[in-house]
Amino acid sequence: xxxxxxxxxxxxxxxxxxxxxxxxxxxxxxxxxxxxxxxxxxxxxxxxxxxxxxxxxxxxxxxxxxxxxxxxxxxxxxxxxxxxxxxxxxxxxxxxxxxxxxxxxxxxxxxxxxxxxxxxxxxxxxxxxxxxxxxxxxxxxxxxxxxxxxxxxxxxxxxxxxxxxxxxxxxxxxxxxxxxxxxxxxxxxxxxxxxxxxxxxxxxxxxxxxxxxxxxxxxxxxxxxxxxxxxxxxxxxxxxxxxxxxxxxxxxxxxxxxxxxxxxxxxxxxxxxxxxxxxxxxxxxxxxxxxxxxxxxxxxxxxxxxxxxxxxxxxxxxxxxxxxxxxxxxxxxxxxxxxxxxxxxxxxxxxxxxxxxxxxxxxxxxxxxxxxxxxxxxxxxxxxxxxxxxxxxxxxxxxxxxxxxxxxxxxxxxxxxxxxxxxxxxxxxxxxxxxxxxxxxxxxxxxxxxxxxxxxxxxxxxxxxxxxxxxxxxxxxxxxxxxxxxxxxxxxxxxxxxxxxxxxxxxxxxxxxxxxxxxxxxxxxxxxxxxxxxxxxxxxxxxxxxxxxxxxxxxxxxxxxxxxxxxxxxxxxxxxxxxxxxxxxxxxxxxxxxxxxxxxxxxxxxxxxxxxxxxxxxxxxxxxxxxxxxxxxxxxxxxxxxxxxxxxxxxxxxxxxxxxxxxxxxxxxxxxxxxxxxxxxxxxxxxxxxxxxxxxxxxxxxxxxxxxxxxxxxxxxxxxxxxxxxxxxxxxxxxxxxxxxxxxxxxxxxxxxxxxxxxxxxxxxxxxxxxxxxxxxxxxxxxxxxxxxxxxxxxxxxxxxxxxxxxxxxxxxxxxxxxxxxxxxxxxxxxxxxxxxxxxxxxxxxxxxxxxxxxxxxxxxxxxxxxxxxx
Numbered sequence: 001x002x003x004x005x006x007x008x009x010x011x012x013x014x015x016x017x018x019x020x021x022x023x024x025x026x027x028x029x030x031x032x033x034x035x036x037x038x039x040x041x042x043x044x045x046x047x048x049x050x051x052x053x054x055x056x057x058x059x060x061x062x063x064x065x066x067x068x069x070x071x072x073x074x075x076x077x078x079x080x081x082x083x084x085x086x087x088x089x090x091x092x093x094x095x096x097x098x099x100x101x102x103x104x105x106x107x108x109x110x111x112x113x114x115x116x117x118x119x120x121x122x123x124x125x126x127x128x129x130x131x132x133x134x135x136x137x138x139x140x141x142x143x144x145x146x147x148x149x150x151x152x153x154x155x156x157x158x159x160x161x162x163x164x165x166x167x168x169x170x171x172x173x174x175x176x177x178x179x180x181x182x183x184x185x186x187x188x189x190x191x192x193x194x195x196x197x198x199x200x201x202x203x204x205x206x207x208x209x210x211x212x213x214x215x216x217x218x219x220x221x222x223x224x225x226x227x228x229x230x231x232x233x234x235x236x237x238x239x240x241x242x243x244x245x246x247x248x249x250x251x252x253x254x255x256x257x258x259x260x261x262x263x264x265x266x267x268x269x270x271x272x273x274x275x276x277x278x279x280x281x282x283x284x285x286x287x288x289x290x291x292x293x294x295x296x297x298x299x300x301x302x303x304x305x306x307x308x309x310x311x312x313x314x315x316x317x318x319x320x321x322x323x324x325x326x327x328x329x330x331x332x333x334x335x336x337x338x339x340x341x342x343x344x345x346x347x348x349x350x351x352x353x354x355x356x357x358x359x360x361x362x363x364x365x366x367x368x369x370x371x372x373x374x375x376x377x378x379x380x381x382x383x384x385x386x387x388x389x390x391x392x393x394x395x396x397x398x399x400x401x402x403x404x405x406x407x408x409x410x411x412x413x414x415x416x417x418x419x420x421x422x423x424x425x426x427x428x429x430x431x432x433x434x435x436x437x438x439x440x441x442x443x444x445x446x447x448x449x450x451x452x453x454x455x456x457x458x459x460x461x462x463x464x465x466x467x468x469x470x471x472x473x474x475x476x477x478x479x480x481x482x483x484x485x486x487x488x489x490x491x492x493x494x495x496x497x498x499x500x501x502x503x504x505x506x507x508x509x510x511x512x513x514x515x516x517x518x519x520x521x522x523x524x525x526x527x528x529x530x531x532x533x534x535x536x537x538x539x540x541x542x543x544x545x546x547x548x549x550x551x552x553x554x555x556x557x558x559x560x561x562x563x564x565x566x567x568x569x570x571x572x573x574x575x576x577x578x579x580x581x582x583x584x585x586x587x588x589x590x591x592x593x594x595x596x597x598x599x600x601x602x603x604x605x606x607x608x609x610x611x612x613x614x615x616x617x618x619x620x621x622x623x624x625x626x627x628x629x630x631x632x633x634x635x636x637x638x639x640x641x642x643x644x645x646x647x648x649x650x651x652x653x654x655x656x657x658x659x660x661x662x663x664x665x666x667x668x669x670x671x672x673x674x675x676x677x678x679x680x681x682x683x684x685x686x687x688x689x690x691x692x693x694x695x696x697x698x699x700x701x702x703x704x705x706x707x708x709x710x711x712x713x714x715x716x717x718x719x720x721x722x723x724x725x726x727x728x729x730x731x732x733x734x735x736x737x738x739x740x741x742x743x744x745x746x747x748x749x750x751x752x753x754x755x756x757x758x759x760x761x762x763x764x765x766x767x768x769x770x771x772x773x774x775x776x777x778x779x780x781x782x783x784x785x786x787x788x789x790x791x792x793x794x795x796x797x798x799x800x801x802x803x804x805x806x807x808x809x810x811x812x813x814x815x816x817x818x819x820x821x822x823x824x825x826x827x828x829x830x831x832x833x834x835x836x837x838x839x840x841x842x843x844x845x846x847x848x849x850x851x852x853x854x855x856x857x858x859x860x861x862x863x864x865x866x867x868x869x870x871x
Contacts, residue, residue: 011562038074234294317387324375397460423449489574533557537564781814
C-alpha cells in the first residue's frame with residue numbers, strides 16, 4: 001500500500017457539512033486491490049487479537065461485531081484502515097465514529113475519510129493505521145500501545161485545556177463560531193466587529209490592573225484587609241533577616257509561598273521548625289525572590305468561583321492522598337490509585353494521575369515516611385501540599401452549602417479586585433458558617449481560575465460554569481456573527497463578489513471581501529493573490545473592523561480543506577461549467593456541482609440560495625436545499641422561474657432591457673441594462689448575469705431597490721474596480737482588453753462581446769493551464785480561432801506538471817482544426833509577447849490578452865498608454 005496524500009479538512013466539505021473535522025487520505029492499495037481480507041490467511045484472527053475493541057464497530061450489519069463479520073466475508077483494505085484509524089483515536093481517549101471509504105476513478109485508489117478531534121493526532125492515526133494493517137497482513141508483531149501513548153502526548157500538546165474547552169463547547173452549543181488564534185488557548189468567539197477574545201479564563205473584558213493586583217499576593221492581601229475581609233496573618237520577606245523577624249512575630253506553624261507563584265508551585269505548608277522554615281524559604285525563592293510567609297490555618301481548602309460579579313460555584317479541594325490498608329506500601333497505594341479509570345494522563349479524565357516529586361518526598365519525610373513505608377489501615381497520607389487538580393487533587397462540589405453572607409463577601413471581593421472571572425481561595429472549617437465566626441480566612445484571589453474542579457468534581461454536582469462566561473460575553477440581544485454572503489460558481493465569481501460588496505458598502509457597512517486577486521477590507525487591498533480559500537475567508541472574519549463579509553469561494557479551497565466558515569446567510573452559485581475537470585477526483589459536471597453545493601449546504605435554515613435558473617446543474621441543486629431559494633435568469637419565460645414565481649417565489653430576470661425582481665406575479669424593475677456600466681451597454685450577457693445574481697442577493701438580504709440601482713449605476717468596469725475583468729484601454733490606433741477568462745465558457749463570453757464590435761483585426765494573446773484535460777486545451781484553441789485573426793501563444797507559466805511544448809501543441813491543434821491558415825506566433829515571455837502585439841498594431845485593431853498569459857498585463861498596458869500621451 002502507498003499513501004498518496006493526506007488532507008486535513010477543517011470546515012464544511014464534500015463529505016459532510018456538519019462534520020467539519022475530517023482526515024481525507026488518498027490510498028493506493030497496489031496489489032491488495034486483488035486481495036480482500038477473506039483472501040489473506042489469518043487476517044481476521046490477527047486483527048481481532050491486536051485490536052479486540054473493534055468488536056464494538058457495528059459497520060453495515062448494524063450491530064456489535066458487524067465489522068468483524070465484514071472482515072470475515074471479505075472487505076477491502078481501505079475500509080479496514082478507516083476502522084483502525086477511528087479505533088486508534090478512541091483508544092487514545094478521543095472518541096470518533098464517522099468514516100467513509102470510496103474508490104476513486106483510478107482502480108485500486110481509494111479516499112479513506114474519518115473524523116478527528118485533534119488535527120496532528122488525526123494525521124498520525126492515518127499513517128499508523130496503514131502501518132498496523134501492513135503488520136497484520138504480514139503477521140508481524142506490532143506495539144500498538146506505543147502509538148496510543150504517542151497520540152495521547154500529541155493530544156495534550158494540541159488540545160485546549162479543560163477551562164478553554166468548556167467555554168468553546170458552550171459557545172458551539174449556542175451556535176457561536178470560534179477561531180483558534182494560536183497553538184495555545186487564545187480563542188476568538190464570533191466574527192468581525194462582533195468578536196470577543198479570551199485565553200483560558202481571561203477575557204478581553206478582564207482588567208489588566210485587576211490581573212496585576214491578583215498576581216501580587218501581598219498587594220491583594222493588603223487591599224482585602226483594608227476592606228475588612230479576613231485574611232491570614234503574615235508578611236512578605238526577601239532575606240534571611242526578614243525570615244528571623246517573621247518567625248518571631250508570627251510564630252509556628254507557617255505557610256511559605258512565592259509572591260508571584262501559581263498552581264501551588266514553590267509552596268510549603270505546616271512548617272513547624274526553624275530548620276524547615278529555612279528550607280521552605282529557599283524552595284519558594286526558586287520561583288520568586290519575594291516570598292509570602294503566613295500563619296498556617298487549619299481547616300479545609302475551598303475555591304469560590306465568581307463570574308461577572310456573581311458566585312456560580314464552590315468546591316472543596318483535597319490534596320492528592322492515599323489511604324493506608326495496612327499491607328501495601330505508599331508507592332503501591334499510589335499505583336492502585338492511579339489505576340482508577342477516572343484518573344488519566346494530563347487532562348484526559350476527571351482526575352489527573354498522581355506523580356511523585358520533591359513536594360511529595362518532603363511531606364513524607366516530615367512524617368518519617370518513605371515511598372516504601374506501609375501506613376496503618378485507614379490513615380490518610382497526603383502526597384501534595386496544595387490541592388490543585390493538576391497535581392492529582394480531588395474536588396467536592398459545595399455550591400449549595402455556602403452561607404449567603406459568604407456569597408456576598410466573595411462577590412464583593414471580585415468587585416474590590418476588579419476581576420470579571422475570579423477564583424477565591426478560602427481556608428475554613430466550612431462555608432456554611434460566616435468566616436468571621438469560624439475563623440476562616442481568604443488566602444488568595446486568582447485571575448484566570450481553572451474550571452476543571454467545578455466542571456467535573458470528584459463528588460457532587462458538576463456545574464456548567466462556562467455558561468455564565470458566555471452570558472457575560474454575549475448578553476441577550478448581542479449577536480456573535482456578521483452577515484456572510486458566499487459566492488461560488490465557475491465563471492463570474494469575482495465580478496459578482498465585487499458588485500455585491502459595492503452595493504453593501506454603499507449601504508453604510510464596512511465590508512471585507514475576498515477575490516481571486518486579493519483580500520479587501522473596505523477599499524484597501526490587504527493581501528494580494530488568489531485569495532478564494534478558507535484561510536482568506538478566516539482573515540476577513542478575524543478582522544475586528546468588518547461588519548459584513550462577501551466571500552468568493554472557489555472549488556480548490558473546498559476540496560483542499562473545506563469552507564472557512566460554518567454558516568453563511570446567502571450563497572450564490574453563478575453557474576457550473578466545464579473547468580478544472582480531471583483534477584482532485586472531479587471528472588464530470590455532476591462532480592463539480594457536488595463541490596459547489598457545499599456552499600449552499602452551509603446556508604442557515606432561514607437564509608437564501610441564489611441560483612442560476614439557466615444552468616441545469618444549479619436547478620438540480622435548488623431541488624435539494626434546506627433554505628430559501630431565489631433564481632436568476634436571462635429569459636423571463638424560463639420554465640423553472642415561471643413555476644417558482646407562480647408559487648410566490650422570488651427571482652431576478654432580464655426582461656425588456658431591464659434588470660427586474662419578480663415576487664410572485666409582481667415585477668419590480670431595478671434599472672435598464674444600458675444604464676449599468678458593467679454590462680457594456682447591455683452587450684455582454686455574462687455581465688448581465690452577474691448583475692442579476694448580485695441584485696437578487698442584496699435584495700433578499702433587505703437592501704432597498706433604489707440603493708441597489710444607485711450602486712449598479714456607479715460600479716464602473718475598470719482596472720480599479722474590476723481588475724482583469726474586461727478592462728478595456730483605448731490607445732491611439734487600437735484598443736486593448738485584458739480579461740481573466742480561463743476556460744471555454746469564459747472565452748465564449750468574450751467571443752460574444754467581440755462579435756458586437758467593429759474590428760479591423762482581432763489579435764489574441766492566449767495560454768493554457770497544464771492541469772487541464774487535453775480536450776480543454778484544444779477547445780481553448782478552437783474558440784480562439786473563431787474569435788481572433790491572429791494569435792500569440794504565451795505559455796510563460798502555469799505548466800503544472802506538463803511540458804510547455806505539449807500544452808502549446810494541443811492549443812495549436814485546436815486552432816488549426818477551426819482555422820488551418822491562422823497566423824500563430826509562439827512567444828513564451830509575457831512582456832515580449834505584449835511588445836510584439838503592439839508593434840504590429842494596425843489602426844482599428846483590437847488586442848485581447850486572455851487569462852494570465854501575460855503577467856501584470858494591466859500594468860503593462862497602462863505603462864504603454866502613459867508613454868503614448870507623454871506621461
